[in-house]
Amino acid sequence: MMAVLDYAKTNFSGGLVDVDVPLNEIDVSKPYLFQEDSVGEIFRRLRREDPIHYCAESNYGPYWSVTKFDDIMKVDTNHRVFSSEAKLGGISIADMHAGESALELEMFIAMDPPKHDAQRKAVTPAVAPSNLTLLEPIIRERAGAILDALPIGEDIDWVRNVSVELTTMTLATLFDFPWEDRAKLTRWSDVTTAIPGAGIVDTFEQRREELIECAMYFKRIWDERVATPGGNDLISMMAGSPATQEMPFMEFLGNLLLLIVGGNDTTRNSISGGVLALNRHPDEYDKLRKNPALIQSMVPEIIRWQTPLTHMRRTALEDIELGGKNIRKGDKVVMWYLSGNRDDSVIDRPDDLVIDRANPRHHLSFGYGIHRCMGNRLAELQLKIIWEEIAKRFEFVEVVGEPERLLSNLVRGITRLPVRLHAKA
Ligand code: HEM
Structure with missing residues (x-):
C-alpha cells in the first residue's frame, strides 16, 4: 500500500515521505509527520528493519535515528561518548547554535559535566520531595478551583x-x-518552541524580541531576590548558588527557558494526552471509574503513551559501534523516545494505554542518565492531583472532536481538545 503524505502542508522542503520507500530515503524529522500523528508507522518499520538508521539528507543535515528502547538507554546513559553540549549542536535535532536565526542560548540540559552537574544541583531543591509536599495542597486547591469553574x-x-x-x-x-x-x-513557553511562520510567531526576529523581553522581566525579579536572599523559588536558588550566580546573558535566558518550557509544555501535554488516551481506550476508562486508586499507575502510563518530548539528540565525541552500525565522531544521534516507548520487545501492547501495568515507570519519556528529567516527580504529582480531582467530580470527560496537534518534531503537543463534561450522579 502506498501511503504518501501531503508534503505541501509545511514550509519545509525535502521530498515526500512514504512508509514504503527504500530505507535510505526515510527521514522522520519532518514536523508535519508528528502534527498528523502519522510517524508511528515509520518508526514501526525502522524498529523492525533498521533500528539504528542513518538519514544522509534532511533539513537538519545527516543524522542517526535510534529507535529501540535498549539502544536508546545505551546512548542516554553514556554521556562520555554522547555529548549534549550546545556548541556541538545541543539536545534537539535542530542544531542549537546554527544559522543566522540561532539565539546561541546556553542551558544546563545542553551542557556536559562538570558544569551541567553544578548548575543542576543549584535548582534541584525546588523539586525535592520536601518541597513537593509543600506544593501538593496548593496544586490541589487550584486544580479543584479550575475544575469547579467549568x-x-x-x-x-x-x-x-x-x-x-x-x-x-x-x-x-x-x-x-x-x-x-x-x-x-x-x-514565553509557546514562543520558545514555536516554528516561526507556523502560528504563534511570524519571524525569528519576533521570537528573539519576545524572549529578550522575557529575560529583562526576569532580570528585575533576579535583582529583587538578590536584595532579599534566602527564598525557596527557582530564581532565588540560581541567584544564591556559586554555579549560577554569574551567568552570561544567554546562559541566564537559556536556563530560564529550560525551566519554563521543561515545567510547562510537557506536563500540559500529558494532562491533555491523558484525556485523549482514556477516550480512545474506553475499557481502561471503566477500570478507572471502578477503581480510582489506579491513578497511581495510570499517571506514568499516560506519560509513556503521550511521550511529550519525541526525542533528545546527542553528538558523538568519538567513533563508536552501536547495534552493528559505525557511528563516527561528530555524528548527530537522535534518540526517538516516542519510538522506544512503542517497542514491543520491552513493553507489552505498547500502542495501548493500560492503566494497571506492573511496571509503569519503565518508559523513556523522562530520559535516562545524568540529564534524566529533573521535574519528573513534580510532573507526576500534577497529573495525580488533577485526575484525583476529576474523579471526584466527573463521570466522563468526553472528547467530542478531533484533537489539534502542534507542528513540531520535538514537542508532542496537543493544541486543542474539544470535550464535554458529564457530572457524577
Ligand atoms: C529534562 C521530559 C516535566 C524540568 C528532561 C528531559 C526530558 C524531560 C526527556 C531530558 C532527559 C535526557 O536528556 O535524558 C519531561 C516530561 C515532563 C517533564 C515528559 C512531563 C511529563 C518537567 C517539569 C520540570 C522539568 C515539571 C520542572 C522543573 C526539567 C529540567 C531538565 C529536564 C530542568 C534538565 C535536566 C538536566 O539536564 O539535568 N525532561 N519533563 N521537567 N526537565 Fe523535564
Whole structure:
C-alpha cells in the first residue's frame, strides 16, 4: 500500500515521505509527520528493519535515528561518548547554535559535566520531595478551583481551560512569579518552541524580541531576590548558588527557558494526552471509574503513551559501534523516545494505554542518565492531583472532536481538545 503524505502542508522542503520507500530515503524529522500523528508507522518499520538508521539528507543535515528502547538507554546513559553540549549542536535535532536565526542560548540540559552537574544541583531543591509536599495542597486547591469553574454539558477546549491553567499556575509558584502576569509564562513557553511562520510567531526576529523581553522581566525579579536572599523559588536558588550566580546573558535566558518550557509544555501535554488516551481506550476508562486508586499507575502510563518530548539528540565525541552500525565522531544521534516507548520487545501492547501495568515507570519519556528529567516527580504529582480531582467530580470527560496537534518534531503537543463534561450522579 502506498501511503504518501501531503508534503505541501509545511514550509519545509525535502521530498515526500512514504512508509514504503527504500530505507535510505526515510527521514522522520519532518514536523508535519508528528502534527498528523502519522510517524508511528515509520518508526514501526525502522524498529523492525533498521533500528539504528542513518538519514544522509534532511533539513537538519545527516543524522542517526535510534529507535529501540535498549539502544536508546545505551546512548542516554553514556554521556562520555554522547555529548549534549550546545556548541556541538545541543539536545534537539535542530542544531542549537546554527544559522543566522540561532539565539546561541546556553542551558544546563545542553551542557556536559562538570558544569551541567553544578548548575543542576543549584535548582534541584525546588523539586525535592520536601518541597513537593509543600506544593501538593496548593496544586490541589487550584486544580479543584479550575475544575469547579467549568460548565457541565457544554463543549469546551480542555487544553486552554485546564491543562494550560494548571501547569502555568504551578510554574508561577516555582518561580514565585507575579501572579497577575502568569500568562506571560505560557506565552514565553509557546514562543520558545514555536516554528516561526507556523502560528504563534511570524519571524525569528519576533521570537528573539519576545524572549529578550522575557529575560529583562526576569532580570528585575533576579535583582529583587538578590536584595532579599534566602527564598525557596527557582530564581532565588540560581541567584544564591556559586554555579549560577554569574551567568552570561544567554546562559541566564537559556536556563530560564529550560525551566519554563521543561515545567510547562510537557506536563500540559500529558494532562491533555491523558484525556485523549482514556477516550480512545474506553475499557481502561471503566477500570478507572471502578477503581480510582489506579491513578497511581495510570499517571506514568499516560506519560509513556503521550511521550511529550519525541526525542533528545546527542553528538558523538568519538567513533563508536552501536547495534552493528559505525557511528563516527561528530555524528548527530537522535534518540526517538516516542519510538522506544512503542517497542514491543520491552513493553507489552505498547500502542495501548493500560492503566494497571506492573511496571509503569519503565518508559523513556523522562530520559535516562545524568540529564534524566529533573521535574519528573513534580510532573507526576500534577497529573495525580488533577485526575484525583476529576474523579471526584466527573463521570466522563468526553472528547467530542478531533484533537489539534502542534507542528513540531520535538514537542508532542496537543493544541486543542474539544470535550464535554458529564457530572457524577
Ligand atoms: C529534562 C521530559 C516535566 C524540568 C528532561 C528531559 C526530558 C524531560 C526527556 C531530558 C532527559 C535526557 O536528556 O535524558 C519531561 C516530561 C515532563 C517533564 C515528559 C512531563 C511529563 C518537567 C517539569 C520540570 C522539568 C515539571 C520542572 C522543573 C526539567 C529540567 C531538565 C529536564 C530542568 C534538565 C535536566 C538536566 O539536564 O539535568 N525532561 N519533563 N521537567 N526537565 Fe523535564
